[in-house]
Amino acid sequence: MLGPALSTVFFLLVIPVCFIVVYSFWLRAPTGADIPAFQFGNYAKFFEDFFYPSILIRTIRVSLETVFLCLVMGYIPAYFFYRSRTRFKSLLLLLIMLPFWISFIIRTMSWINILGDTGLINYILLQAGLLSKPVGMLYNEGSVLMGLIQYLLPFMILNIYVSLEGIDKSLVEAARSMGCTEWQAFKEVTLPLSLPGVSAGSLLVFVLTAGTYLPPMILGGPGNEMIANLIFNRVIGTLDWPFGSAISVILLSLLVMIVWTYNRYLGINQIFKSLQ
Amino acid sequence: MPKITGWSLIRAYTILIYVFMFAPIAVVIVLSFNPEQFGCFPMKGFSLRWFVKLAQNESILYAFKNSLILGSLTALISTSIGILAAMAFVRYEFPGKNTLNTLLLSPIMIPEVILGVALLLFIRWLQQPKSFMLLLIGHVVLTLPYVLLIVQARLVGIKKEYEEAAQTLGAGPFHTFKEVTLPLLMPAILAGMLFSFTISFDDITATLFWATAQNQTVPVKIFGMLRTSVSPEINALGTVMIIMTIATPLLAAFMIRKLSRS
Numbered sequence: 001m002l003g004p005a006l007s008t009v010f011f012l013l014v015i016p017v018c019f020i021v022v023y024s025f026w027l028r029a030p031t032g033a034d035i036p037a038f039q040f041g042n043y044a045k046f047f048e049d050f051f052y053p054s055i056l057i058r059t060i061r062v063s064l065e066t067v068f069l070c071l072v073m074g075y076i077p078a079y080f081f082y083r084s085r086t087r088f089k090s091l092l093l094l095l096i097m098l099p100f101w102i103s104f105i106i107r108t109m110s111w112i113n114i115l116g117d118t119g120l121i122n123y124i125l126l127q128a129g130l131l132s133k134p135v136g137m138l139y140n141e142g143s144v145l146m147g148l149i150q151y152l153l154p155f156m157i158l159n160i161y162v163s164l165e166g167i168d169k170s171l172v173e174a175a176r177s178m179g180c181t182e183w184q185a186f187k188e189v190t191l192p193l194s195l196p197g198v199s200a201g202s203l204l205v206f207v208l209t210a211g212t213y214l215p216p217m218i219l220g221g222p223g224n225e226m227i228a229n230l231i232f233n234r235v236i237g238t239l240d241w242p243f244g245s246a247i248s249v250i251l252l253s254l255l256v257m258i259v260w261t262y263n264r265y266l267g268i269n270q271i272f273k274s275l276q
Numbered sequence: 277m278p279k280i281t282g283w284s285l286i287r288a289y290t291i292l293i294y295v296f297m298f299a300p301i302a303v304v305i306v307l308s309f310n311p312e313q314f315g316c317f318p319m320k321g322f323s324l325r326w327f328v329k330l331a332q333n334e335s336i337l338y339a340f341k342n343s344l345i346l347g348s349l350t351a352l353i354s355t356s357i358g359i360l361a362a363m364a365f366v367r368y369e370f371p372g373k374n375t376l377n378t379l380l381l382s383p384i385m386i387p388e389v390i391l392g393v394a395l396l397l398f399i400r401w402l403q404q405p406k407s408f409m410l411l412l413i414g415h416v417v418l419t420l421p422y423v424l425l426i427v428q429a430r431l432v433g434i435k436k437e438y439e440e441a442a443q444t445l446g447a448g449p450f451h452t453f454k455e456v457t458l459p460l461l462m463p464a465i466l467a468g469m470l471f472s473f474t475i476s477f478d479d480i481t482a483t484l485f486w487a488t489a490q491n492q493t494v495p496v497k498i499f500g501m502l503r504t505s506v507s508p509e510i511n512a513l514g515t516v517m518i519i520m521t522i523a524t525p526l527l528a529a530f531m532i533r534k535l536s537r538s
Contacts, residue, residue, distance in 0.1 A: 001368075103514065
């Protein structure tokens, strides 16, 4: 019964990923042909000067920024869902998941409608007389972050919400009855108990951001290229398969290291729990 | 009073987050009715002009058809494979179960760019050209973990006793599956198919690696159109896709309700 699923993943994922590793040691002839070899030239090229590592560092920085912003923007709504007694709770939860169903490229592209020179924000500010000419808000790290947050925030909110829902409510009541204020009870009981969701959400958001291609491509400028864009340009653009493979291996090892460390100390299952 | 103030702040904050999440979607829909040549503010009236233009655009219609076929086939294949695997994981004990389960769920955590390069390299090594087949197997790999998660979650909730009862009454394993397990699983199966269809229909990053000029999907087509600028036509196409993604789950919910009633 497991056969079809296992062979699908084995032949279409495990073996192809091994191919990337093998290819990353190959040479590229000046004619463009790939020559089987075992050498570390592609990796040496990556770390040769500061250009490529700076893209890697930028990828990590933007991922951390996205995690931080998703936490700041996501914790309070998750807490709202947990505490709220409104009849519309399930509808509200469904609504926050709705963007997840709506075309990623349309949602990303639409930030141009909002942030562009002729977009919504500039239009409103111009009409209100607060500006005399449009402010450029697109094609920088800020606009890339907008796209990323809009894509990843539901994952963060859901992870935190799932772990908040799992808290035994009598613990909070106990804290309150022993004289804690609402805020103290939150700080001493609820917040620490919700940390598994916070960390699971952060890991998921980090990993998904680090491999992201579309938002930097559509909303970013030339200086906002991330590692996935680099891979795409090397493989599809310049057809430099060995070098593209080497960059893929670098990205993959970074993520595997992070996920492995996380799993070692915190356990990975929390993440899949929230996705259900 | 401080409690109420705190709570109303939390509520106001949550509302702002909703505005942030839905602003891009609302703006696409509003702008798609703007008759102006450029997809931007201000609104100069209300017109269906861009929808008409969209319906006459051969290459978009072709991409739409391609996406629909691809999504449907992906949903069928990946749900069938997913059900079998989920049954094995939930109903049987075997060594290495957890490791295998993590392996099958791992595509969720692997960046699509890596999946894209990996499969493309493999195809290249096999000396096969990029084709519809590549898109299909790629999308099956992308969607399988989600189907697995959904069906597993549902299967855990179905009591083993039902199946055992059927078997005591003389039903063979296949018969038991068909008469007992399958009907109980139906909502999860539909949800899995819907999910994989949507993921396949929306996927852009990995698909950009696998698609060719002859085998474009709607998102790839939009990506190509964006190279020039955001035209009102893209907003109109976006509106169509937004309506589709909202209508499909509603339709599915309706079907599930009908199925469970009959």
